[in-house]
Amino acid sequence: MSLRRFSAAALGAASFAFAAASPAxxxxxxxxxxxxxxxxxxxxxKLANDFNASQSDYKIVPSFKGSYADTLNAGIAAFRAGNAPGIMQVFEVGTATMMAAKGAIKPVSELMKEQGExxxxxxxxxxxTGYYSTAKGDMxxxxxxxxxxxxxxxxxxxxxxxxxxxPKTWxxxxxxxxxxxxxxxxxxLSASWITWGLIEQFSAWHNVPIGTKANGxxxxxxxxxxxxxxxxxxxENLVELQKDKSFDYSGRTNTGEGRFTSGECGLYLTSSSFYPNVKANAKFNYTAVAMPYFPDVKDAPQNSIIGGASLWVMGGKSKEEYKGIAKFFTFLSDTDRQVYLHEESGYLPITKAAYEKTKASGFYEKNPILEVPLKELTNKPPTENSRGLRFGGLVQIRDVWSEEIEAALAGKKSAKDAMDAAVSRGNQMLRQFERTAGK
Incomplete structure (x- = not known):
């Protein structure tokens, strides 16, 4: 074979190989x-892999970015640099921050309507629904x-x-x-997510306001x-118990949860999503019960508010990316998939159909722990004090609240002075957020 004929043959083979590979x-x-x-x-x-295996046009690539706060900060920095992800998981207290980021997001209701999903x-x-929607009801x-x-x-x-x-009461x-x-x-006794539990959930559970305007x-x-x-x-009660470690502070986030699974702390307040870790690591008999309440408060217990996170669609993406994201969200909404997510992760079934299917299957009779947060959430119809909360800059404000609670627990301030300072400093930060983000 001449060099020219060999080259032509090789080129033809290469072209065929490229054509065969091009769909990838x-x-x-x-x-x-x-x-x-x-x-x-x-x-x-698993959710990403299952979606990727279900079709050949789109590939979801999940990336762990650290804590909720780390993920939010990374996403904001990436947006400013022009390389934000298509989907970003943001914890519930970042909702107002995301809403105020003009151009950074594409509302999911708008996305799904555009894509015909x-x-x-x-x-x-x-x-x-209420937590992640505008006043007009758009999600x-x-x-x-x-x-x-x-x-x-x-x-x-x-x-x-x-x-x-x-115990049932405080x-x-x-x-x-x-x-x-x-x-x-x-x-x-100990707790994780200290401000979520001792300020946000505590207030909703007792039907008292965290802030004006329906908690923002x-x-x-x-x-x-x-x-x-x-x-x-x-x-005040926790400060007194801290003195001899009957209550012992375990930090601002959930890094102390191992104190429960190790058997060190007999009572531990934290998220219902702790379930998989307890199931895997606790070497003792355990259960989960509703948050405690003060029995002398008229409306207590009211209902709890959600924690966890939602998926935000970032702005400035291609038409194809948006089409794929919409299909992925439809995939996630499937009732059986929601049942799987609930039963495996300890998070709530987010759709009514998934909750009803889980209940009808008899799952909660064998796993009553996983129905506890649902019973809390639906204990009574939500009021203005228990619908949820939406405060600008709450990620940073929570740190200020934590500082004040820590000062009280350490005996550096009275409980009253700490709570007064938490409110005062928090209000200053709300005004700062308004000035920078716009009303």
Whole structure:
């Protein structure tokens, strides 16, 4: 064969190979940045892999970006640099920040309508729809992993301390924490997500306002008002228990949760999404019960508010990316897929159909723990104090609240002074957010 004929043959073969391989290059990749670690990281990867296997036009590429705050900060920085992901998981307290980021997002209701994908906000649990919607009812982001706060209970530790059943009220919790401390010197009671639990959830559960204007849902020009005798009483009791570690502080986020699974803390307030870790690591009998309440408060318990996160679609993406994202959201909305997500992750089933199917299957009879947050969320119809919250800059404001609670627990401030300062400093930050983000 001459060199010319060989070259022509080789070129023909190469052209055939390129043509055969070219469909692979037509796949549209969609970056999905998230904050799911541990067992729930596996759930995220499975959802992405299942979607990718279900069709050949789009590929969801999940990337773990650290904590919720880390993921939000990374996404904002990436948007400013012009390389934001297509989908970003943002925790619920970042909602106002995302809403105020002009041009950074594409509302999910708008996306689904443009792409002709079925999307009915009424199919989701009302408390979830309301949290992520505008005042007109248009959904801004796609609900993904919603949770609520519950109290995890080491039943073996209670039995050892002579306690017959899990406590229901705060006075019972305080008493039981002292009894548990007698058998566990370093911790009777603790909590994660301290501001979510002791300020946000506590206020909603007792039907008292965190801030004016329906906790900010009716406008950014809101004021914090949670420095009342009720909230102060809670902090005062915990300060007293902290002195001998009947209550022992475990930090601002959920880094201390291992204190429950190790058996160190007999009572532990944290997210219902802690379930997979407890199931995998606890070597004792355990359960989860509803958050405690003060029985002398007229409307308590009211209903809890959601935690967790939603998926935000970032602005400035190609038509093909948006088409793929819309199809992925339709894929995630499938009832059986929602049932899987709920049962595996410990997060709430976000659609009514998924909740009803899970309940009808008898799942909760064998796994009552996973219905506890749903019962909290639907305990009573939401009020202006318990629909949710939307405060600008809340990620940073939570750090200020934590500083004040920490100062009280360390004996550097009275509980009243700490709560007054938390409200005052928080209000200053709200005004700063209004000036920078616009009303």
């Amino acid at each position: 290059y037509a796949v549209t990749e969609i970056q999905w940045w998230h904050a799911m670690s541990g067992p729930n990281n596996d759930v995220v990867n 079925k999307f009915d906000p009424a199919s989701y649990l009302p408390a979830i 801004l982001s796609f609900p993904f992993n919603s949770s609520s706060m519950v109290m995890w209970v080491n039943l073996d530790a209670l039995k050892k301390a002579g306690i017959n059943e899990p 006075p019972e919790v305080f008493d039981d924490a002292k009894k548990l401390h007698a058998t566990s010197p370093t911790c009777g 849902l009716d406008g950014f020009d809101t004021q914090f008002v949670f420095n009342t005798p009720l909230e102060t009483k809670l902090i």
